[in-house]
Amino acid sequence: MAAFIVLIFILGYVSITMEHTFKIDKLIPALLMMTISWAAIAMGIDSFSQWFNPSTSELNSSFGALGHLEKMTILEETLLHHFGKTSEILIFLMGAMAIIEMIDYFQGFDAIKKMIKTKSKKSLLWILVIIAFSLSAIIDNLTATIVLISISRKLVPSNTDRMWFAGLIVISANAGGAWTPIGDVTTTMLWMAGKVTSGKLMMLLTLPAIVSVFVPTFIASFLPVFKGNVSQIETEEVSSKYGGFMLTVGLILIIFVPVFKTLTHLPPYIGMMLSLAIFSLIAEIISKRSIKLSDFSELEKEKTEVNGHGPMLKALSKIEMPSILFFLGILMTVAAMESLGLIFTFGQNVSASISQNLFVTLLGLSSAIIDNVPLVAASIGMFREGIDANVWHFIAYAAGTGGSILIIGSAAGVVAMGMEKISFFWYFKNIALLAALGYFAGIGVLFLLA
16 A cells, blocks of 8 residues: 555656646646545555654554554544644745735835846846845745745746746745745754754854855856846836835734744744734725825725725735645645655665765755655654754755755745746756756855864
8 A cells, every 4th residue: 555655646746747748737636646645544544564653753663553443543643733734834825925915916026126226137136046045044935935036027027037037046045944943944843853053053054055056046147048138027007105115014024923933932824824914904004094085096996995805805816826735735645655654764774775964965855856844854753863963954954955956846946836837847957957056066065064
């Protein structure tokens, strides 16, 4: 049965990568392989001799001796655990998306757009990459990717050009999230598990993360696609007088999320929901105050808002639900394989046959195929080194940046895939090598600093 589940994952993964060839949306195979995998586990529960406990990151080798009802109870608890952890990420992402959409509703990104005066594609590339790297370290790589791709839509009219910009933004956002405890879910996991301290993590990973972005961006800046200038986007839209204010408030509320987590020790999605509620309240108040009978240009917007369709509902209606459900399918499928101990056992077998550094390097490369969250969760149980040991910082870097090599290897990549309709093979052909070069360059710097 375990082999069957692995086969389902491989077939589903191939279907996702061949999305444009098969003419089947990637959401469908993701959901199918999730449901089939868990159904197969439930139907064949009595045939499994081991089970991976996600709470303790330990393998239960005596699982086969348990009765059927006990096994089903453990299955239900494990499924609920993984669904809860996955839902935390998805709700967090939906909250961030809603805030970003409301900022866009008030044309808040026009404020950043106006600050970017250059029309040079090369200069614009460096500006967006630097902002993505910095922003993802402060908030998280998901939100940073959403923000920067939204900005690129305001600056770059060509969809093909935007795909290139989006690819470099993904690399930069993932690298930026790898060197702070709040920038990526995997570094947060290591931080909360007591494996790293924020000070040592930032001290050791800042330079490698910068190098992992600088190398691909420097090479890309010489490519033909970044030659010349971007054409002017003609628009008749009138900038909102609240745009700059809403942008500032929105970003402050997003930055407030890790502060809220530090103060309350509650999961980040709770803080994100609080920020979303506050921001929505401000948006509704501003919308009502902006209603003026003399302002006929706002008449249609006013009618819509009076009927109950204000900024909040408009933002929620624009959330990329296919991307959310795709992310759900991928994470829960990997969770199914993790529950059977397949990932844990594989990691132990590989670790026993090769060096620790090579294993972590391969772990980072694997995170481009398999979600880095269960990989890092498994690695926490594989190694027994103390706090701030070099292996933990290496894992944080590898898991954070290795996912950039394939577009489905990170949440930021999945979001970019949905927002700009980037195909798997386009990214693999044009961006994967750049990301890999940055990944290995950063590893080299990390080894020098360790």
